[in-house]
Amino acid sequence: MLKNFTNKILIIFIIFSLNSAxxxxxxxxxxxxxxxxxxILKQNIEKxxxxxxxxxxxxxxxxxxxxxxxxLGKYKKIIxxxxxxEYTVLFNQYxxxxxxxxxxxxxxxxxxxxxxxxxxxxxxxxxxxxxxDDKRPEIKxxxxxxxxxxxxxLIRDLIIEGLSLARTQREEFNSVINGADGEVEVLFQTLRNxxxx
Amino acid sequence: MKKFVFIxxxxxxxxxxxxxxxDGNIEMSKKTNGETKDCFEGLxxxxxxxxxxxxxxxxxxxxxxxxLLPSAFRKGTSNALNNISLVVTIPxxxxxxxxxxxxxxxxxxxxNSTIGILGIFDPASKxxxxxxxxxxxxxxxxxxGVGEGCYLVLPVLGPSTLRDASxxxxxYSGGNAWYNITVDEDTRYFSDFDYYASRGLTGVDFxxxxxxxxxxxxxxxxxxxxxxxxxxxxxxxxxxLNSDEIIDTMxxxxxxxxxxx
Numbered sequence: 001m002l003k004n005f006t007n008k009i010l011i012i013f014i015i016f017s018l019n020s021a022x023x024x025x026x027x028x029x030x031x032x033x034x035x036x037x038x039x040i041l042k043q044n045i046e047k048x049x050x051x052x053x054x055x056x057x058x059x060x061x062x063x064x065x066x067x068x069x070x071x072l073g074k075y076k077k078i079i080x081x082x083x084x085x086e087y088t089v090l091f092n093q094y095x096x097x098x099x100x101x102x103x104x105x106x107x108x109x110x111x112x113x114x115x116x117x118x119x120x121x122x123x124x125x126x127x128x129x130x131x132x133d134d135k136r137p138e139i140k141x142x143x144x145x146x147x148x149x150x151x152x153x154l155i156r157d158l159i160i161e162g163l164s165l166a167r168t169q170r171e172e173f174n175s176v177i178n179g180a181d182g183e184v185e186v187l188f189q190t191l192r193n194x195x196x197x
Numbered sequence: 198m199k200k201f202v203f204i205x206x207x208x209x210x211x212x213x214x215x216x217x218x219x220d221g222n223i224e225m226s227k228k229t230n231g232e233t234k235d236c237f238e239g240l241x242x243x244x245x246x247x248x249x250x251x252x253x254x255x256x257x258x259x260x261x262x263x264x265l266l267p268s269a270f271r272k273g274t275s276n277a278l279n280n281i282s283l284v285v286t287i288p289x290x291x292x293x294x295x296x297x298x299x300x301x302x303x304x305x306x307x308x309n310s311t312i313g314i315l316g317i318f319d320p321a322s323k324x325x326x327x328x329x330x331x332x333x334x335x336x337x338x339x340x341x342g343v344g345e346g347c348y349l350v351l352p353v354l355g356p357s358t359l360r361d362a363s364x365x366x367x368x369y370s371g372g373n374a375w376y377n378i379t380v381d382e383d384t385r386y387f388s389d390f391d392y393y394a395s396r397g398l399t400g401v402d403f404x405x406x407x408x409x410x411x412x413x414x415x416x417x418x419x420x421x422x423x424x425x426x427x428x429x430x431x432x433x434x435x436x437x438l439n440s441d442e443i444i445d446t447m448x449x450x451x452x453x454x455x456x457x458x
Contacts (some may be wrong), residue, residue, distance in 0.1 A: 061407065066455045100418040123452065134268060137406055144452070162435040168427040175423030190419045 014126040025143040026124040027116040029153045033061045034128065042108050050098035063146050064095050065152035070156070071170045075177055079184050087184075090191040097195060111141070122148050125159075233358065233430050236347035244350040245422050248338050251353065252404075257412060260404035271402070273317040280316025282331050284374040289332035293340045301326055334372060335361030339437040348426060356429035363384045 024032070039052045056065070068091035069076050079087070110131040118123045124145045132138040144157035144166075157166040173187055180186035236240060263271065283306040290299035307322040312320045321327070338360055339345065344357030357365075368376055378384050379392035404411070418424045 052262055069455045070452060095420075102413050123304065135264070156455075161432075163428050163431045167431065168424055171427035172418060172420045172423040174383055175420050175426075179420075187419075 015100070020159060024153065025116065026126050026143075026147060026153050027113055029061075030126040030143050030155075031113045033057065033155070034109075034113065036074060037103065038109055038111065041103065041106055047104055050104050054100040054103050055096045058096060058099050062095075062099075063156050064092050066146060066156050067095065067166055067169070068092070070166055071173050073174050074169050075174070075184055083188075086188060090188055090195065093195045094191045108118065111163075122146060123156075124153075163182055233345055233348045235426070237349065241348065242353055242422055245251075245260075245425070247352060248350065248355060249421075256400065256404050257408065260401050260408060263401050264405045271405070274398060275402050276309070276313070276319045277316040278395060279329065279331075279374050280313070281308065281395055282399075283329075285334075285368065285372070286329075286332045288372070289334060289337045292337045293332065303317075305329065308425070315326065317397040330436070332367070333361075334364035334367045335433075336437050338364050348430070356425060358430075358433070361433070419422060 005103055037054065038059055040057065044048065067090060068088055071091065072079075072087065076084070080151055082146055112131060113126060113128045113130050115127050117127070119125060124147055125143055126143040128141050128143065132137040138161070140161050141154055142159040144158045144159065146154045157164055176187045177184055214401045266367050283302055287302050288304065290296075290302055305326040308321040308324070308326065309316045309319055312318075323365045324327075335358070343360055347359070349359055349362050351357050353364060368372075371377060371381075374394070376392055379387040414424055414428075415421050
């Protein structure tokens with residue numbers, strides 16, 4: 001009886017210890033992601049290989065579906081389930097393509113993670129600095145980290161010098177839809193074209 | 198006098214927020230949900246395309262050439278241009294009620310113009326007069342509660358709003374000491390060329406610092422015009438609020454309803 005009880009306590013202790021070991025603060029999470037991204041970009045390999053590795057990193061660390069929903073703005077409430085499913089697929093392809101293309105331009109970025117600011121149980125903003133080089137000045141980058149599941153934090157936005165990429169993306173998408181008198185299909189076609197090229 | 202009347206009329210129009218829409222109807226501003234109305238979108242897109250062509254043919258190549266110059270030279274140029282901009286920032290600090298900052302920026306101007314040799318060097322930052330943020334007449338009007346009006350794209354100068362574009366006219370009516378001593382007054386030391394060269398260099402310096410970012414944004418945009426518009430308006434909001442805090446400049450409620458795990 002006592003042995004059983006001791007075993008149960010031991011198992012609970014091990015599970016608790018394991019959970020603690022894997023639960024990262026948002027700041028640690030961003031440090032890990034930026035360090036991985038930097039290692040990928042530093043490698044002397046083909047651009048295509050770099051892109052594949054960056055895509056894999058993005059799939060693990062970015063809430064692509066969440067960003068997709070945010071980006072759709074008011075239209076997410078008025079499109080059909082089927083359209084939403086199609087949009088999710090198209091947005092994932094679009095996001096990963098543009099993400100890897102944007103990042104692969106940097107050869108050896110040095111990002112110093114500075115601090116984190118807790119907003120609420122769902123969000124923490126992590127602040128960092130992209131160190132200046134010969135071509136560009138120092139850039140302040142804030143990361144909106146979605147922490148609803150603290151054991152699996154995910155990036156939802158990059159705020160560069162106070163400018164939100166997710167918001168820019170949303171306004172861009174909404175501009176395409178508004179320009180087509182609210183026809184979401186036009187956005188889908190634009191995304192298909194982008195993903196194909 | 199004509200200039201003054203024009204500016205006055207523009208301000209009155211801004212304050213009452215009445216503008217002619219693209220279809221010619223006068224109506225109240227359609228500013229909704231914190232979004233800036235793009236009343237002249239067709240015209241704006243045309244001017245934007247013109248600016249892009251101009252950028253491709255002239256500005257980007259010049260910016261690329263400028264970047265080949267030694268970084269110490271570029272840094273000195275950037276410092277001197279920042280120093281000149283203080284003559285507009287300081288009166289705007291005062292008009293925004295930020296007297297302490299006006300004093301700090303005045304001290305910065307004196308130190309850098311003298312010890313820093315016409316602003317080429319920045320000794321002021323080394324003695325605690327750092328974190329300089331430019332202020333302009335549009336920002337002052339915004340802090341006074343004047344609405345931004347519709348979004349505008351100006352030929353050569355790029356994105357703006359009706360408020361900011363009309364406020365910039367103050368620079369040519371006595372509100373910019375650098376303009377006054379170069380273009381407006383016939384002084385022995387400066388000429389019109391100095392003013393226009395400084396304006397041109399400011400543009401080239403900015404473009405040179407953002408070559409990759411601009412190209413990257415353009416390549417990955419499905420509507421480049423909308424991306425630039427969004428970035429410009431976000432940047433203006435940040436500058437008007439004088440805040441680096443994300444929670445001050447962004448509406449978090451949009452994110453709250455997005456649930457994925």
